[in-house]
Amino acid sequence: xxxxxxxxxxxTATDDYFADVLVEGEKITQIGATLDVHADRVIDxxxxxxxxxxxxxxxxxxxxxxxxTSADDFESGTRAAAFGGTTTLIDxxxxxxxxxxLAGLDTxxxxxxxKASIDYGFHMxxxxxxxxxxxxxxxxxxxxxxxxxxxMAYPGVLYVDDGTLYRAFRRAGENGTRICMHAENGIVIDxxxxxxxxDGKVEPKYHALTRPTRMEAEGVHRAIAIAEVANVPLYIVxxxxxDALDEVKRGxxxxxxxxxxxxxxxxxxxxSYYEREGFEGAKWVMTPALREKWNQDVLWKGLELGHIGxxxxxxCPFCFKGQKDLGVxxxxxxxxxxPGLENRMTLMYHxxxxxxxxxxxxxxxxxxxxxxxxxxxxxxxxxxAVGSDADIVVFDxxxxxxxxxxxxxxxxxxxDFSAYEGFQVQGFxxxxxxxxxxxxxxxxxxxxxxxxxxxxxxxxxxxR
Ligand code: URP
Ligand code: ZN
Ligand code: ZN
Numbered sequence: 001x002x003x004x005x006x007x008x009x010x011x012t013a014t015d016d017y018f019a020d021v022l023v024e025g026e027k028i029t030q031i032g033a034t035l036d037v038h039a040d041r042v043i044d045x046x047x048x049x050x051x052x053x054x055x056x057x058x059x060x061x062x063x064x065x066x067x068x069t070s071a072d073d074f075e076s077g078t079r080a081a082a083f084g085g086t087t088t089l090i091d092x093x094x095x096x097x098x099x100x101x102l103a104g105l106d107t108x109x110x111x112x113x114x115k116a117s118i119d120y121g122f123h124m125x126x127x128x129x130x131x132x133x134x135x136x137x138x139x140x141x142x143x144x145x146x147x148x149x150x151x152m153a154y155p156g157v158l159y160v161d162d163g164t165l166y167r168a169f170r171r172a173g174e175n176g177t178r179i180c181m182h183a184e185n186g187i188v189i190d191x192x193x194x195x196x197x198x199d200g201k202v203e204p205k206y207h208a209l210t211r212p213t214r215m216e217a218e219g220v221h222r223a224i225a226i227a228e229v230a231n232v233p234l235y236i237v238x239x240x241x242x243d244a245l246d247e248v249k250r251g252x253x254x255x256x257x258x259x260x261x262x263x264x265x266x267x268x269x270x271x272s273y274y275e276r277e278g279f280e281g282a283k284w285v286m287t288p289a290l291r292e293k294w295n296q297d298v299l300w301k302g303l304e305l306g307h308i309g310x311x312x313x314x315x316c317p318f319c320f321k322g323q324k325d326l327g328v329x330x331x332x333x334x335x336x337x338x339p340g341l342e343n344r345m346t347l348m349y350h351x352x353x354x355x356x357x358x359x360x361x362x363x364x365x366x367x368x369x370x371x372x373x374x375x376x377x378x379x380x381x382x383x384x385a386v387g388s389d390a391d392i393v394v395f396d397x398x399x400x401x402x403x404x405x406x407x408x409x410x411x412x413x414x415x416d417f418s419a420y421e422g423f424q425v426q427g428f429x430x431x432x433x434x435x436x437x438x439x440x441x442x443x444x445x446x447x448x449x450x451x452x453x454x455x456x457x458x459x460x461x462x463x464r
Contacts, residue, residue: 001025001040001436008045008394011360012052012383013369021050023390026435031386041438043431045394051364052383053087053118053391053434054345055371058237058261058312061091062111066335067326071317071415074115077341078451080412082118082439084342085429087391088381088454090371092149093122094158101126101136105145109453116451118434119391121375123147123180127158129168137171144455146376147178149237152219153186153287165226173232176458178374180235181227183219183244184211184288193332204281205274207331208289216288217243224251224258233459235374236260238314240288242298249307259374261310262299264340264347265290265419282324283417285334286314300357303366310370311348315341317415338419342412343403345393347420349427353397376457380464387464394431401428409443 003023010019010031020035021028030037059081062073072080074091081089093108095101101124108122124140126148137148150165151158160168172179192210196202201209220236224247227234239245239260251258265286270293274281284290302308316337318324327334340347348367352358358366372382380389403410403420409428411418432440437447457463 003041003043003433003436003438004035004037004039005043005045005050005392005394008048008050010050010384011364013361013365016360021384021392023392023433023436026389028384028386028388028390031384043394048430049360049395049397050384051393051395052368052381053393053432054085055368055377055381056081056086056089056312056315056341056344057310057371057375058263058314059089059091059341060314060316060337063092063094063316065316065337066333068318068323068335070337071319071323072315072341072413074112074120076412076414077315078116078118078120079445079448080342082432082434083412083429085345085393085395085432086118086341087393087432087434088119088377089341090121090123090375092125093145094125095127097127101133102139105140105143112453114449117439117448118451119454120451121377121454121456123149125149125158126160126168128160129164131167134167134171137168137177138175141175141177141458146456146458147180147235148172149180149182151182151186152223153182153184153189155186155190159186162222162226166230169226169230169232173230176460178233178235178459179227180237181223182238183216183223183236185215185218189215197330197332202330204279204285204327204331204334207285207334208271208274211287211289213241213243213291216241217247220244220247224256227258228256233257238263238288239308240266241291241295245298245302245307252307259309261312262303262308263312263314264344265338267296267299267351268347268420268423270296279325279328282327282334283320283419284338285324285327285331285336286316286338287336304358304362309366310374311344311366312371313340313344315339317413319416321416339413339415340419343410343420346401346425346428347423349395350425354426376459376461377454377463379462390433390436392433393429395427396430397427399428399430400424400426
């Protein structure tokens with residue numbers, strides 16, 4: 001099967017030009033000002049942007065958490081991702097405490113295999129790492145799992161102590177792999193939470209009010225210090241606030257290999273959502289929590305200046321009815337997380353390009369190329385180039401949509417609300433190709449399934 005995308009404006013992290021792009025099989029095989037070649041299928045991209053498919057480096061599909069399981073599995077989640085212009089995601093496999101990380105990986109392979117419509121990789125969530133288990137980290141890397149997430153938050157669940165952090169960091173560094181860090185001082189937060197509950201403060205907003213930004217900043221500071229000593233590249237996930245970003249800037253200024261992601265929710269939403277009537281604030285109970293609005297400008301500036309390298313969703317959806325309501329009367333029991341996988345590309349185009357905060361190139365960089373480079377997918381993914389996978393989005397820069405759970409163009413996630421309900425956005429995916437297959441066209445699913453596990457390269461290595 002060959003596809004010729006004609007007359008589009010090709011945007012990568014570095015380039016911006018008008019060209020035709022030829023796809024043969026799974027790869028991009030020719031790019032030229034005018035390609036006079038036969039193709040099975042011709043897509044007219046006049047007036048459209050031709051961009052590398054989005055890469056979401058942070059999702060939680062089919063994840064058991066908070067006494068329930070995230071509402072999107074690999075079937076619904078990857079389908080929704082394709083509708084939104086994301087053609088690769090990196091999900092989090094989880095090690096069951098006391099058991100092998102390799103067994104955890106097998107569990108996540110079984111969840112995804114045969115279900116995914118787009119390509120995917122896995123980070124491994126490490127929940128304990130005694131000395132004798134350390135060789136598993138190399139086995140994981142050999143199997144294409146070249147990044148590990150550890151938690152300073154959620155004591156008793158995913159939390160690990162600083163000794164475990166150091167052991168895992170050191171070995172990950174030796175193996176040429178990367179650490180992803182959930183940086184928040186969960187031990188102190190737990191004390192604040194206990195006090196709130198004792199005082200009868202049980203509504204959703206207390207999830208946010210018991211998690212001060214200082215405790216995120218402290219976690220970021222500590223993670224950077226440990227990574228510096230252990231000599232491992234560090235990636236702070238879901239950075240939410242100015243306090244935490246200051247610590248990343250300080251680390252980078254002294255030469256530590258630390259980078260970070262933020263998420264659309266921290267760029268577009270804020271603490272006031274928790275103040276909504278009744279229990280509605282539970283929709284946005286996530287960790288870190290939404291912050292005071294002024295933080296948003298600081299995060300956008302961080303993206304502009306390069307202190308923040310990537311935007312991922314932390315997509316972890318729980319239905320309002322039947323899942324979030326587990327926490328009526330006790331915010332601790334509200335499952336943490338919110339949906340967003342499908343909305344990321346369009347929200348970021350709107351906030352970055354339409355609202356004139358970032359260039360087109362930077363938009364592509366923070367939604368695709370940086371993730372590919374950081375997590376061993378580049379240049380197979382994350383760019384438009386001869387030899388790269390034909391993960392391509394023909395993006396309409398003028399199309400307007402109002403995001404909402406009842407809008408058939410913006411909501412294919414298996415969750416009963418939208419975190420961005422009523423947001424008016426400009427810029428929307430028109431045609432989405434995953435390894436040369438037209439997945440979505442004109443708002444309709446053209447193909448389903450066929451997503452593959454991608455063995456990612458180690459830090460600094462290319463993937464072809
Ligand atoms: O609230 C969140 N973020 N849920 C997902 C788990 C995590 O910490 O990333
Ligand atoms: Zn986290
Ligand atoms: Zn997460």
